[in-house]
Amino acid sequence: MSAPNCLRCLGRRPSTATTVTAAGRCAPFSTTAVNGNVPMRAKTPNPMAKEIGFRSGARLTIKKKKVNHNEGKAPAPGERKAYRKKIVLSNDNALPVPWLKNMNAEHLASPQSAGKVLSLPSELQDQLRASEAFQPSQNWGFFRKPSTLVRTETVDLVTRMQDSASEKKTLRLVVTGSKLVGKSTMLLQAMAHAYLNGWIVIHIPDAQELVNASTEYGRIPETEPTQYMQPAYALKLLQAIKKANEKVLAKINTVSSHPELPQNIPVNTPLLTLVNAAKEAEGAWPVFHALWSELTNPNANRPPVLFSLDGLSHIMKMSEYRSPSFELIHAHDLAFVRLFNDVLSGNLKFPNGGAVLASTSRSNAPRSPSMEISLAQRKAEQAGAAPEELPKKEPYFKGYDDRVEAVLKSVEVMEVKGLTKPEARSIMEYWAASGMLRAAVDERTVSEKWTLAGNGVLGELERASLLTMKYF
Amino acid sequence: MASTTRHGLTSALRGVPKTLYTRQTQSLQQQFQSLRLSESAAVTNGCRCLTTEAIKAAPEVDLEALKTRKVHEVRHARAIPASPGYFSRVAKFNDTYIALEKLLAQYGNLPTIPATEVERVQWRTYSDFATGVGEKIRLIDYKRCLAIVKRLNQIHPKLKPAVVKTALESFKREIQAYKNVPKPIPIDKFGRALGVGKRKSSSARAFLVEGNGEVLVNGKTLAEYFGRVHDRESAIWALHATGRADKYNVWARVDGGGTTGQAEALTLAISKALMAHEPALKPALRRAGCVTRDPRRVERKKHGHLKARKSPTWVKR
Numbered sequence: 120m121s122a123p124n125c126l127r128c129l130g131r132r133p134s135t136a137t138t139v140t141a142a143g144r145c146a147p148f149s150t151t152a153v154n155g156n157v158p159m160r161a162k163t164p165n166p167m168a169k170e171i172g173f174r175s176g177a178r179l180t181i182k183k184k185k186v187n188h189n190e191g192k193a194p195a196p197g198e199r200k201a202y203r204k205k206i207v208l209s210n211d212n213a214l215p216v217p218w219l220k221n222m223n224a225e226h227l228a229s230p231q232s233a234g235k236v237l238s239l240p241s242e243l244q245d246q247l248r249a250s251e252a253f254q255p256s257q258n259w260g261f262f263r264k265p266s267t268l269v270r271t272e273t274v275d276l277v278t279r280m281q282d283s284a285s286e287k288k289t290l291r292l293v294v295t296g297s298k299l300v301g302k303s304t305m306l307l308q309a310m311a312h313a314y315l316n317g318w319i320v321i322h323i324p325d326a327q328e329l330v331n332a333s334t335e336y337g338r339i340p341e342t343e344p345t346q347y348m349q350p351a352y353a354l355k356l357l358q359a360i361k362k363a364n365e366k367v368l369a370k371i372n373t374v375s376s377h378p379e380l381p382q383n384i385p386v387n388t389p390l391l392t393l394v395n396a397a398k399e400a401e402g403a404w405p406v407f408h409a410l411w412s413e414l415t416n417p418n419a420n421r422p423p424v425l426f427s428l429d430g431l432s433h434i435m436k437m438s439e440y441r442s443p444s445f446e447l448i449h450a451h452d453l454a455f456v457r458l459f460n461d462v463l464s465g466n467l468k469f470p471n472g473g474a475v476l477a478s479t480s481r482s483n484a485p486r487s488p489s490m491e492i493s494l495a496q497r498k499a500e501q502a503g504a505a506p507e508e509l510p511k512k513e514p515y516f517k518g519y520d521d522r523v524e525a526v527l528k529s530v531e532v533m534e535v536k537g538l539t540k541p542e543a544r545s546i547m548e549y550w551a552a553s554g555m556l557r558a559a560v561d562e563r564t565v566s567e568k569w570t571l572a573g574n575g576v577l578g579e580l581e582r583a584s585l586l587t588m589k590y591f
Numbered sequence: 592m593a594s595t596t597r598h599g600l601t602s603a604l605r606g607v608p609k610t611l612y613t614r615q616t617q618s619l620q621q622q623f624q625s626l627r628l629s630e631s632a633a634v635t636n637g638c639r640c641l642t643t644e645a646i647k648a649a650p651e652v653d654l655e656a657l658k659t660r661k662v663h664e665v666r667h668a669r670a671i672p673a674s675p676g677y678f679s680r681v682a683k684f685n686d687t688y689i690a691l692e693k694l695l696a697q698y699g700n701l702p703t704i705p706a707t708e709v710e711r712v713q714w715r716t717y718s719d720f721a722t723g724v725g726e727k728i729r730l731i732d733y734k735r736c737l738a739i740v741k742r743l744n745q746i747h748p749k750l751k752p753a754v755v756k757t758a759l760e761s762f763k764r765e766i767q768a769y770k771n772v773p774k775p776i777p778i779d780k781f782g783r784a785l786g787v788g789k790r791k792s793s794s795a796r797a798f799l800v801e802g803n804g805e806v807l808v809n810g811k812t813l814a815e816y817f818g819r820v821h822d823r824e825s826a827i828w829a830l831h832a833t834g835r836a837d838k839y840n841v842w843a844r845v846d847g848g849g850t851t852g853q854a855e856a857l858t859l860a861i862s863k864a865l866m867a868h869e870p871a872l873k874p875a876l877r878r879a880g881c882v883t884r885d886p887r888r889v890e891r892k893k894h895g896h897l898k899a900r901k902s903p904t905w906v907k908r
Binding site for chain 2: 297299537540562563566567569570571572574576579582583587590
């Protein structure tokens with residue numbers, strides 16, 4: 120709607136303006152529409168009310184609130200998820216910590232660095248980010264540089280990885296522990312060590328994505344029992360592998376030609392080229408298969424491989440995919456899961472050594488009774504319990520799964536526990552030096568927070584001291 | 592002389608010594624005052640002192656015996672009251688007051704202990720005492736009386752005579768709240784102290800041992816049991832407020848109620864157990880609000896309301 124008197128007219132003699140004010144009786148300079156100011160007419164009595172003859176006085180009228188339907192623009196598809204999954208690794212407002220050192224290839228394996236906070240070098244950050252080792256629920260974005268506390272458990276795990284690599288064995292290990300205790304961070308540290316030492320790392324950041332029927336799947340022909348590939352996931356994984364392991368893959372060459380691939384990959388081609396052959400989801404699974412066969416080829420000299428997976432219980436149950444006869448597919452019939460389980464159970468070995476690590480989850484984890492009982496049994500075995508003393512299955516419970524138990528028959532179990540008080544003090548000093556913990560870090564504060572954090576559970580320590588505005 | 596006048600007759604009947612009636616023209620008031628004056632007491636103490644012992648009530652008049660002895664029947668004879676205080680408004684009270692004063696005069700010189708060290712006694716309140724006696728006592732009089740009582744109570748307990756003790760008994764309340772002392776919490780052979788606490792409908796038992804700050808609640812760690820950080824803080828508030836968070840380990844059982852109630856029941860339980868280990872912390876714990884049980888419970892629902900106080904939405908018709 121246009122204003123009754125235009126801006127140009129305002130400069131002239133107020134001939135029009137005076138007429139308007141006379142008619143509308145409003146202020147001499149006003150942009151308000153005149154019509155809005157029309158004096159009210161006297162109310163005409165309601166003829167209906169007179170006819171009926173009762174109560175024609177003031178009535179309660181409830182006005183409906185106007186609902187504004189177009190408030191801003193709806194986020195584009197995928198935008199919300201991208202926001203949810205956004206990972207921030209630095210905070211310019213945090214203070215730089217002067218004593219902080221960058222992690223190098225030896226640090227994580229040396230007992231001297233236990234209880235110290237080390238930061239991740241930027242190249243390693245990119246690699247870890249590519250393989251989705253950082254999780255949005257972790258608070259990396261509080262500090263100037265992403266850094267981790269090296270724990271005695273970390274040193275222990277990394278040393279075992281190193282030993283198995285040097286002996287050309289495969290370390291098969293499941294990381295367990297209570298909620299927020301740092302299981303995923305333990306995987307991240309293992310991956311950091313692997314990247315820094317030139318290993319090839321294949322990481323499945325969230326096992327749930329493999330089994331919850333969110334990516335497309337197809338039968339792999341000529342397999343008995345039928346296996347299923349997930350081409351879209353394969354492409355995504357290949358791209359992550361390529362991005363994270365680019366340097367290593369460029370150095371090592373293929374030892375066999377792969378006639379099943381549409382592209383011509385002759386012998387002695389860098390593995391990077393092989394990985395690059397997957398451009399679309401359609402051919403991604405065969406390429407991944409070819410890469411896998413190259414990495415596990417006993418005749419080639421390959422660097423050690425780390426295959427890790429987060430959220431083990433998701434792949435230890437029936438998946439949500441359906442077979443052509445509309446029956447649920449067991450997760451172990453999915454090709455990716457099968458590969459992982461082959462290594463985890465010890466049926467398949469990395470010829471040049473390596474490790475397969477799985478971590479359980481406590482926040483988003485379906486129940487897998489067989490996995491729980493198997494891990495409990497393995498833990499008891501490691502503690503030196505006699506076979507008859509092992510935890511037993513419930514005799515009348517039907518939910519056990521033999522395939523799961525077969526996979527977990529001989530794995531090692533590492534239970535991550537709470538921090539010790541010196542470790543807690545070390546990380547709290549780092550927080551304080553970054554300006555994120557506004558308290559003097561003395562013995563009293565440390566032990567109090569340590570108690571509040573359920574005997575030093577790292578995530579709870581963060582909640583009790585860093586995230587006090589969020590959780591109270 | 593005694594038999595001819597009316598005075599003489601009554602006094603003969605009552606057995607009053609004649610010496611009191613030597614002066615004929617005494618007014619009634621004067622006579623009464625002279626009755627109550629004990630000359631011997633006044634002389635010994637050097638001050639006026641009232642006594643009831645000098646005068647003895649006469650035995651009951653046996654009319655039959657009088658008839659057989661052919662004595663003239665006496666009309667209008669009045670019995671003299673047992674206590675001279677009978678003619679005052681508050682006879683019983685006056686008697687006790689006088690008795691107390693006498694005791695004070697007798698034993699007031701005995702050594703005393705400071706008022707702060709005397710065993711605490713709840714004395715009867717004014718209204719309680721007044722209804723017990725059945726007389727209209729003035730408050731100020733009762734206060735004076737109590738002052739004497741308290742002074743007598745201050746006498747060193749080893750030297751306090753039995754008479755004084757019995758005299759004070761009537762001023763004590765039947766139920767002595769100060770005798771209701773909680774049982775001290777023992778520390779067992781393992782070094783544990785068991786404290787019990789309640790809040791809302793939760794109750795908690797906490798075993799406290801010297802340690803390094805580990806807490807187990809119903810077999811879980813503090814973080815596993817209480818999802819809310821605030822609840823964890825309030826559970827170990829007693830230890831935190833006294834700076835003992837890293838000095839003790841807690842093993843606790845909690846049941847009933849919700850998370851907040853359970854956490855605050857734990858506060859009380861831990862603080863009680865802590866007081867067993869270190870009684871000197873009681874003032875600090877009281878300042879931290881960990882000593883008194885919070886008596887509030889859910890308010891009951893009322894009819895005509897949706898909850899305890901919430902009214903249904905107002906509708907015009």
